[in-house]
Amino acid sequence: MNVAADWLARSGIAVPSRADLIEAAVAGGLVLLMLAVGVAAGRTLGPRLVDWWTAHAGRTASVLRPRLSAILRHGTAALLLALALAAYPWSALAGVPIGIALGAAAALTVHHLMRGVGIPRWASWTVEAIVFVALFSRAVGGLEPITRTLDAIGVTVGSRRLSLLALVSTLVTVVVLIALVRLSTRVLGHSIEGARALDPTQKILAQKIAGIAAVVIAFFFGIDLLGIDLTAFAVFSGAFGLAVGFGMQKTIGNLIAGIILLMDRSIKPGDVIAVGTSFGWVNKIGVRAVSVVTRDGKExxxxxxxxxxxxxxxWSYSDRNVRVRIPVRVPYDCDLKQAQALMLKAAVDSPRVLDSPKPNVWLTAFGTDGVEHEILAWISDPESGVGNVKSDVLNRLWWTFKEAGIAIPFAQREVYVRGWEAAREPSPRP
Incomplete structure (x- = not known):
């Protein structure tokens, strides 16, 4: 023991005293105890936290649910270790086990939180490394040497200094704010979706406004946190904003148009609309465009x-009932009343045709090949298609016409030739 102490003294390394060793042993015991408390909290309170989060976070729960027990376990240990570090002036030797455990627990907590909200791995790992180094340095003697070194590496541009410390601070702030914005928008979105006082259109509008508000608040909070003076960029930001305004006028116009559509409720999710050649039901009203799903499955x-x-x-703005017109032609020599009765029966027997308003049969014209009719039938689910209703009615009508002996007329032409015999006689030769 004395030989080792003499070697350390000759090497310039401070020999820990008996009190330092005892304090380090106590710190190690506290570390083990607090890690055990974290494990117990994860096992006992973790399932309850998962149930609560599933009930209050909706779709977000599927992303964070597998990580909640680990977040609670490592977060509890990190909180207890931070309290222990702040409660007593530990020596550098005793701060080593506390710093390692605190840095690792906090880094793992950050890892599960950020990966749970979809932050890329490289950004998550970078923030974890920074958190571990910062907390470990704080436990063994402070951050001043590290911050002084990082601040010394940089360049001065005008009246501002760009250093590695500023870069690290900006990176951590941006990543943390993005994670908080994603988490808050998902939780707020689920809370708004569960509000019974709002209809579906108002819920979508409230979710979009909440998302925009979260981004704006995070932006100004980050600017204040990083100490960026926006007045220095007044002239540049004016010119840049003008350029962005011209370049993104379509995007901003689509954003405002989407908000107006949601506010006046002229188009809502579930409505059946026709725009140009596009016909289908509205699936989603987004920030830039409206998603319309056709009957072919195309979006x-x-x-x-x-x-x-x-x-x-x-088709479903004020009333979801839609009238379908089905043209039918019958021959002139048929029993017209019987044919019209069979047309009405085919419409009534179709399962998607409504009983009220009642279907009707109109005689529309005396055509060249037959008597023209239209079967007028009402449906209440246009998103399920219109062509299949016509097909069902016409199929039923085909078999009822067959049973009644009524033929379906088709185009016929009669040609009358006059002077046939004269046309067959040979013309006299000159």
């Missing part, structure tokens, strides 16, 4: 501005 993304400036047919 058309129509810019919000087009729905504000072009003519749009909304």
């Amino acid at each position: 058309h993304l129509i810019p919000n501005e087009d729905l504000m400036t072009r003519e749009v047919e909304n």
